Amino acid sequence: MSLAFAPPPAARTLAVCRAAARFCARLGWAPVTEMPLPNGRRADILALLPDGGFAVIEVKSCARDFLSDQKWPEYREFCDRLYFAVDLDFPQELIPEEVGLLVTDGTDATRVREAPDHRLAGARRKALLHRYAVTAAGRLAAMQDPAGLAELRAALRVE
Structure with a gap:
């Protein structure tokens, strides 16, 4: 009897x-992982779409x-489209029909299924775009200058 390896x-x-982020990139979406949202939640991926929308x-x-x-409905108020990403072994029938x-x-x-479009209000979109840009730029700066990030964190702890 052989047992299949399950990671x-x-x-x-x-x-x-990673596969979902690559999917985003192929479509021209700009994914940011582990994105903090204004309601205190953290989206696994928040992607800026070519039309200015968010998924x-x-x-x-x-x-x-x-x-x-079961906190996934709380993400809906911060995106135009909401998706679940799962692997081939996941029982897809568990995923609600009202999401992609x-x-x-x-x-x-x-x-496999397109997410229904539910457009964000303009003011919320602007605030979310600002948060997205600051987060993405901060991560890029940290990658380009890790020592500078460490110094900044140390300075902030002292103050």
Whole structure:
């Protein structure tokens, strides 16, 4: 009897997240992972779309992950489109019909179901775009100058 290797949930989450981010890039979307939202939640991926809209992609590694985390409706107020990204082994029937669905296989992802469009109000879109830009620029600056980031963090702890 041979047991199939099943990666741990954290590894599955990372693999699905990477494939979903690559999917975004192929479509000309600009994904930012682990994006903090104004309501205190954190989107697995917030992608800026070519038309100026936003998509949130919630990554789920397994059925237990989905069933134990029911805060996903709170992301809807910060995006124009809401998707779940799962791998091939995920029971897709668990994903609600009112959201989009991406299914990943290795480093590739396919859009199985389009997310319904529910446009953000202009003021919310502007505030979210500002938050998105500051977060993305801050991460880029930290990658370009990690020592500078460490110095800044140390200085902030002293003050």
